[in-house]
Amino acid sequence: MVRRVVDKRKIIIDCDPGIDDALAIFMALASDELEVLGITTVAGNVNVAQVSVNALSLVSLCGKRIPVCRGAAKPLIHTRREETRVHGVNGVGGVRLPEPDFGEDTRLAIDFIREMIELNKNNLDIIAIGPLTNIAGILLAFPELARSIRSIFLMGGAVGPGNVTPAAEFNIFADPHAAAVVFNSGVPIMMYPLDVTNRASIGEIQMAELWNMGGEIPKFCHRMLAKYADFYRGKGIAEIALHDPFAMACVIDEGLATYKEYHIDVEISGGLTRGKTITDVDGITGNRANVKVAVDLDKKGFVSLLFRLLASF
Ligand code: BDR
Ligand code: CA
Numbered sequence: 001m002v003r004r005v006v007d008k009r010k011i012i013i014d015c016d017p018g019i020d021d022a023l024a025i026f027m028a029l030a031s032d033e034l035e036v037l038g039i040t041t042v043a044g045n046v047n048v049a050q051v052s053v054n055a056l057s058l059v060s061l062c063g064k065r066i067p068v069c070r071g072a073a074k075p076l077i078h079t080r081r082e083e084t085r086v087h088g089v090n091g092v093g094g095v096r097l098p099e100p101d102f103g104e105d106t107r108l109a110i111d112f113i114r115e116m117i118e119l120n121k122n123n124l125d126i127i128a129i130g131p132l133t134n135i136a137g138i139l140l141a142f143p144e145l146a147r148s149i150r151s152i153f154l155m156g157g158a159v160g161p162g163n164v165t166p167a168a169e170f171n172i173f174a175d176p177h178a179a180a181v182v183f184n185s186g187v188p189i190m191m192y193p194l195d196v197t198n199r200a201s202i203g204e205i206q207m208a209e210l211w212n213m214g215g216e217i218p219k220f221c222h223r224m225l226a227k228y229a230d231f232y233r234g235k236g237i238a239e240i241a242l243h244d245p246f247a248m249a250c251v252i253d254e255g256l257a258t259y260k261e262y263h264i265d266v267e268i269s270g271g272l273t274r275g276k277t278i279t280d281v282d283g284i285t286g287n288r289a290n291v292k293v294a295v296d297l298d299k300k301g302f303v304s305l306l307f308r309l310l311a312s313f
Contacts, residue, residue: 008035010120011251012113014071015244016044016130017054019087019224023306024129024248025055026217029062030309033252037116037124038067040109043080044130044174046091048073051130054091056100061217062313065102071109072133075175083170086231093227095220109134114142121148127251128154128182129244131171136178139185151188155247157264157277158194159293165274169194172266173275180266183277189291191264192247193277196257196294200246200302201239209307217313242306249302250294256305258296261289 011034015021028036039059041052048070055068074080088094105112113134117124126149128135139146156171156179164170172179183189202210207229211222225240232240250257263285267276280287 009033009125009251010035010037010123011125011127012037012040012116014040014042014109014113014126014128014130014134015055016042016046016051016091017058018045018051018091018130018244019093019228020242020244021045021129022054022058022092022224023221023242024244025058026062026221026313027245027248027252027306027309028127029059029064030312031252036066038069038105038112040069040071040113040134042071042109042130042134043073044171045087046082046084046089050091052104053100054097056102056104057097060100060102061098061220067105067107067112069105069107069109069112072137075131075133076136076177078175086228088227093224095223095227110137110141113138114145117145117148122150125150125251126152127248128152128156129171129247131174132156132178132182133175136175136181139181139187146185146187149187151190152182153190153192153247153251154182155192155197155244157191159277159279159281160195162276163194165272167273168275169277172277176266176268176275179275179277180268183264183266183290190250191291191293192243192250192257193293194243196297197243197246198241199299200243200297201241202303203239206303210310213307213311215311215313218310221310245306246297246302249305253301253305256298256301257294259292260295261292263287263289264291264293
């Protein structure tokens, strides 16, 4: 029998691990559909030195070795504010990670991403699950590269309410100027906003299933998520939202979400609305759609993909 060889989708993960980033990284590394060319880090959930060590440890835990390149330590313009309530001081809910068994790549994140775009013209997707500072940096320094990126899948923003302010979602709020550069760059964007990722959630039953899966990685995920659940419980929310894993799941299987195309811009000033992704749902501005936005999801399909991938380690 002749087996058809299907090319894997080449991706770079730009992230700030981060409890849910960690799960998204595990999913990508476990997936047969994806080839992870490297991971780039950005200050977000915690500082860039810590998220870089976390990324190295997470990859090591999977028994893999791929480039991990350090990125931006601060947003383009705003002062960075440490936010440890959700992900803890070490970014992974205080859970101890093993010592990484390799070191950071010597290339800076933006140099690595540029090199990969040039080597894989129109055959590379960037999966951005942290603040968009690195991606904006590339698009500002080398605007011509916008034509060679196949697409940016990003977890961020909200059509409705935010999570860090009533208006804004964390990743966009953290660096709204960077987000504005990305949304106005012309690169095809697939956006997974809070409106859907809040519904990509798991509760106690799935937590028990995760623990019972056995294996080092599912148990590690369970420990991190237990801390994450404490934060949600404190807010009176029973299920925990897996924001970044949902975006990663849709890279693997786009059918897990349904989409609408809208024009979206980012509020960069505004004391109350900084970082709001202003979504032209009714076509009021007359501006052409620049983003494919996930508006609904197949939650069962998502959870089953997540669990299949975590069980495969
Ligand atoms: C986003 O912010 C971070 O806390 C998560 O990792 C996710 O990327 C959700 O608003
Ligand atoms: Ca993140």
